[in-house]
Amino acid sequence: MNAWAVPGYTESSELGAGASGRVVLAVHQETGVPVAVKYLSESLLARPGFVTGFRAEARLLGGLESPYVAGLYEYVESPDGAAIVMELVDGVSLRTLLTRQGPLEPEAALVVLKGSLLGLADAHRVGVVHRDYKPENVLVVPDGSSKLVDFGIAVDSGTQVGIAGTPSYMAPEQWTGAPASPAADVYAATATFFECLTGHRPYTGDNLAELALRHVDAPVPVGEVPEPVRDLVLRGLAKDPARRPGHAELFVAELEAVAGAAYGPGWEERGRSRLAALVALLLLLLPSSRAGARTTTDTARTVLARPTAPGGLRPWLPGRVGLLLSAAALLVGLLLAYGAPAAPGTAAGQAAGAAATTSTGPSGGAGPGGAASATPLTSPAPPASPSASPSAAETTAAPTGTADPTATASAPATPSAAPPSGGSATPPSSPTAASPTPSATPAPAVKDITVSAFQQTGPWTASATIGVTTDGTGPVSVTVTWYTGDAPGAPGAPDGSAQTFQRSGATRYTLSVDHTFQNAGCYWTVGVVTAPAAAGKGASQQLMTRQCEIR
Template sequence: MSAWTVPGYAESLELGAGASGRVVLAVHEVTGVPVAVKYLSESLHTRPGFVHGFRTEARLLGGLDSPHVAGLYEYVESPDGAAIVMELVDGVSLRALLAGRGPLDPEAALLILKGSLLGLADAHRLGVVHRDYKPENVLVTPDGASKLVDFGIAVDTRARAGVAGTPSYMAPEQWRGEPASPATDVYAATATFFECLTGRKPYPGDNIAELALRHVDAPVPAEDVPEAVRSLVRRGLAKEASHRPADAEAFVAELEAIAGTAYGPGWEERGRGPLALLDVAHGEHH
């Protein structure tokens, strides 16, 4: 028996696959609108906890009407499968961009950070913490805008949750198994910003234990980034959540003040320049 597909959509291409499922390019047969369909993997579909999590992701996305977050069209669940039908973002992941280009100029890195932070801010306003901000989950479009995707392990800020996230971007409180807060997302976004500027993650580690120790105890490597943005990196990677900007909206305000002072009023246009040359035809679509 072939795999279950969402009724009403013609599928053409698999865009990506992982442990929890796969994403395919499809077209809505009635309107001709191209979409991305995210399927929960068949092996997980029989496990109620995963279906519940997938349903939660759809509910979170459904409540988020943000130009900086990939939008939700519909959620479909049947006895044979579950799928989220999402906006198709014409862009490349920040991970692919960094792999192809290496480190970015500060203005371009700040612009990408700002766009996806605005998406985070919209989520934080609804009480949603993403918990897995990383270069794979930021899409950059040819006009230099960025969008946040994949709320697969997002949680309501009132929920207590176990350890979840991607180790290189996890805040100290996540390593300790404490509840995630908007400041946890600020930490992950700053770690991603650091990687945009330097081409490497803030803390190297050969194994999980080493990474945990460094994130919890090692000094913030602010001297590795341009002087103008060191205070932003120090604040965002502070060990204590209370020493970071409280949420993405507060972080954007700090970012704009620092960028304006350091790089002048035209910093966003200059940042957009190199990104406008992106070749999205061979990029990743979500």
């Protein structure tokens, strides 16, 4: 559990937890308003891509005003933590309802579908695709209405962001990495509707490949749903996105026409009453039934400024922060958001310089079952050619006990390449102090190669830290190659050209390298070899991209 807590709130209990963080029940101290606070996991705070995605989720919620979507109150960030404070939806997830109560009657299933489709329609209207509609992300409240939650991997419509989502509800085009579209949300909503009616998902498989093939090629099992809604299911689960309703609002119109014709004018009232009765059987699972509040200790009180545009955050401003602390928060926010350099000893510098070495699993939203890849809304398509901007720092022998792989970052940097075209290279100010020509030094033996801090920093970018240890100060060549593939364990195919760095004059070298990938692939690998070759030949590390962290 994170030690850091959002200032100005009294927390009472945990509503859920996942690999990306946790959601807690809290009360705003000044107003008494109950809220849900979603904390980003401590392990992800040092990974800029996840922090950026978390911040993007808050921005998206702040601009989405809908009675069918859990609303945002504020976003709070400091070097010690990040949190989204949002509307508390006092309901149970559709997944819980289906697990505890079994399949729904058609009228109740149609009410659930309509309510969450209206939330999708409001998102589609502002150009946002949810990409992870599923029973875990639909909350049903005691009056039988529902709300949509967890926009953790939502993106702008038309954005090419790779494979992401929950496999059982992913449209055929999502499996191929096609640009995000509202039609994919319609497919996922229909798959959930099918599960509400039948008690099981439309397609299953022993592995992801088999499941993908069934979503792409298998006939729609429409015979398992009641006859009056078969055409609705066929439309929503069409393999070709062009044959589905183009966005949720169109699908709502079709749903209302089908439901009215099949079940009469009172279908919605009856369906909502049935849902309310089912939720009443699960009252002890509602957030409002949780234990009384307890006070937590605030260890940081950094609140970023909130936008005032229409459709943004609510007018009340939780927390009171002094002017000096507000200025510090703004500076930290700017450093975190834009990657501005910071002094190594400052808190902002420590936050910006931290890095993790492995990828993580699924992320949660207002309910903790979402996918991990909190992708920024403005994720660019992959560029036509790879780019790499390596930097390097080297020392002689590191002091005993230095375990931090970034500890050499403050050492004098050695340029790895000539200045770029158009840049300025300042010559030595004293032409008489010419550098002596080094005498020939024999090539050393390479004792060790390490790859650490390999992380995805954006939809198509990654960085890593390379360490090379030798037994002498002679010249050594370090070659870094990047790969993409779809199978774990195997490096896959090379992605772009290898990067080669020449080093000499020390016995330990640390290189920070980054890469922009050209090719799609669920797995990225970075491999390193040296000349002279190391005793172990080389080193590599692989990660599963956020786009492919699917369940």
